Amino acid sequence: MVIVDDEKKSEESPWELAAQSLLHQMMNHVGDDKIMEEVACVTLQHKLRSQVTEMKAVAFIADGSILPRKSGTSDAPMACPPAIPFKAPVDSTMSQELTIDMGILAKYLPSHLRRMEGNSTSIELRGLLVPAGITLICGGGYHGKSTMLQTIAAGVYDKIPGDGREYCVAIPDAVSVRAEDGRYVNNCNISAFISNLPTPPGVTKIVDTKKFSTSDSSGSTSQAANVSEAIEMGCRAMLIDEDISAANFMARDGRMRSLVMDESITPLLYRVNGLFNSHGISSIVVVGGVGDWLDVPHNVILLDKYIATDATAKARSISKQFSHGHVQYAGRGVVHRLEWEKSGTPIPRRPVDIFSQRFVRDVFISILDGGNGLSFHHDHDNDTETTTLDDEDLEDYRIEASKLEQLLGRKQLFACGLCVLWILQVGIKDPSLGLPHLLNKLDETLDQGGLMKILEDVNKGSGDVAGSSSSKSTAVIGSDPWKNLIEEVGCAERPRKHEVGQTLTRMYGIQMEEIPMEDDLSAEEEAKRLAEEKRQELLKIWENRRKPRHSRFE
Numbered sequence: 001m002v003i004v005d006d007e008k009k010s011e012e013s014p015w016e017l018a019a020q021s022l023l024h025q026m027m028n029h030v031g032d033d034k035i036m037e038e039v040a041c042v043t044l045q046h047k048l049r050s051q052v053t054e055m056k057a058v059a060f061i062a063d064g065s066i067l068p069r070k071s072g073t074s075d076a077p078m079a080c081p082p083a084i085p086f087k088a089p090v091d092s093t094m095s096q097e098l099t100i101d102m103g104i105l106a107k108y109l110p111s112h113l114r115r116m117e118g119n120s121t122s123i124e125l126r127g128l129l130v131p132a133g134i135t136l137i138c139g140g141g142y143h144g145k146s147t148m149l150q151t152i153a154a155g156v157y158d159k160i161p162g163d164g165r166e167y168c169v170a171i172p173d174a175v176s177v178r179a180e181d182g183r184y185v186n187n188c189n190i191s192a193f194i195s196n197l198p199t200p201p202g203v204t205k206i207v208d209t210k211k212f213s214t215s216d217s218s219g220s221t222s223q224a225a226n227v228s229e230a231i232e233m234g235c236r237a238m239l240i241d242e243d244i245s246a247a248n249f250m251a252r253d254g255r256m257r258s259l260v261m262d263e264s265i266t267p268l269l270y271r272v273n274g275l276f277n278s279h280g281i282s283s284i285v286v287v288g289g290v291g292d293w294l295d296v297p298h299n300v301i302l303l304d305k306y307i308a309t310d311a312t313a314k315a316r317s318i319s320k321q322f323s324h325g326h327v328q329y330a331g332r333g334v335v336h337r338l339e340w341e342k343s344g345t346p347i348p349r350r351p352v353d354i355f356s357q358r359f360v361r362d363v364f365i366s367i368l369d370g371g372n373g374l375s376f377h378h379d380h381d382n383d384t385e386t387t388t389l390d391d392e393d394l395e396d397y398r399i400e401a402s403k404l405e406q407l408l409g410r411k412q413l414f415a416c417g418l419c420v421l422w423i424l425q426v427g428i429k430d431p432s433l434g435l436p437h438l439l440n441k442l443d444e445t446l447d448q449g450g451l452m453k454i455l456e457d458v459n460k461g462s463g464d465v466a467g468s469s470s471s472k473s474t475a476v477i478g479s480d481p482w483k484n485l486i487e488e489v490g491c492a493e494r495p496r497k498h499e500v501g502q503t504l505t506r507m508y509g510i511q512m513e514e515i516p517m518e519d520d521l522s523a524e525e526e527a528k529r530l531a532e533e534k535r536q537e538l539l540k541i542w543e544n545r546r547k548p549r550h551s552r553f554e
Helices: 014-030 031-052 103-108 147-152 219-232 254-259 267-279 291-295 312-323 410-429 435-460 478-486 497-505 518-546
Strands: 057-062 095-101 121-133 134-139 168-170 174-176 185-188 212-214 239-240 282-287 301-305 307-310 349-352 361-370 373-379 399-401 509-515
Touching: 014 168, 031 057, 031 095, 031 103, 031 121, 057 147, 057 282, 095 373, 121 301, 121 312, 121 410, 134 147, 134 267, 147 168, 147 239, 147 282, 147 301, 168 373, 185 219, 185 497, 185 509, 212 219, 219 267, 219 497, 267 497, 301 312, 349 410, 361 410, 361 478, 361 497, 373 410, 410 478, 410 497, 435 478
Parallel strands: 134 282, 134 301, 174 239, 239 282
Antiparallel strands: 057 121, 057 168, 095 121, 185 212, 301 307, 349 509, 361 373, 373 399
């Protein structure tokens, strides 16, 4: 939530005084213990995420958690019964007990979590620890697969006591990836998944999938772009549900490979292992209908009537019986374990568009379609003599956000719009910064000053928006960004850099420019030189071993 925070109390605005008064009233009404319970709960989730990361895992689901929601439009937990509390598989390496020292906050957590001996401040949580690598969530229809994945996706955010999933966490850079028919894509490298696209008769221009652009992508090309951009934005784990994915992007069985010899799509199934080996990016995939996926995972979770079991050993046995490890793909190795080629690495890009070139301060943000999109426009009630963009120029600068699975709603979506404007301002000031650097710089600014700092920078427009501590804010309540915020959503919620990046790249009309990578080329040449030196070294060792050995008695 955005709350004004001036340095001098004497300069506090009426809005700030009102916010502080409301906060004090709430504390008096709720009580200190209730507030401390929420503080302890959030602190525990932060510590859990840190521990999961240190253990080289992706997510943790605590025993006793209530995973299903009350309804499709509610975040409240389903009543128990009929909901079945989660239980980690018995006798599985994925079943772990985590111990965390909570200090003085331990007494504000439920007693069943606390160690009772002495005055211990440690709590113990037993549950399912999802390791790094490729993990499948399998099972029949309506047995809880998607619900488990949604729990992991929600684990990147903190939850309040009573949510049912407050002890379920995921690493901060876990990103949901799905198909988005009709998605806008600009200059995105999808060649790891899509190549050799056919051209209609009479068309001479060949589609370059290393620089793919479209205003109306298909399911497979949109999901390929989503994977590529997730990698570009620093994703460490992909969360994928086959129900909302493009079937031909996910897998292709042996019979179809035999029938269709010239296929433009290399399915994700063939790439997940190479992606993990090359970039360390894990994948958690919900699968219920394509058995070929059993050839690739490190771990398999089987859900049967909402009860989880470890089916890793059984899946490996089934894979061995059916594939025998002999299936090849285009002479490039075992079909489901292709190495990640350099051509599949996302090209470095930066946003270049009409806002960056002629940015003005009176561009307003509006929520569309009940919270499923954004648009940028002028405030006609506050016309100035400043040169502005024509409304016709802004018509295409809208954002479709209905399929951003981890977006938390209107308030966070509006904050994404503010962050997009901030990135466009910073990007024009430093053209050397690519999208990942801009997103990291955004995170640093949010850490230092929160959304308040973003509002101030957007309001200044031509001022210093690089987060310098020497810059003094000129933002006042009632200025354009504040007016826009208050009228649209009242308050804003901080988004992750991943949602901001997804919002930016989905802006209709945005142009993504490739950044030359001279440094990377020299690094590649250096890697080749070192590899050649190592090869020569091994060759000498081999030659020395082949030389005849003479007895010391000769």
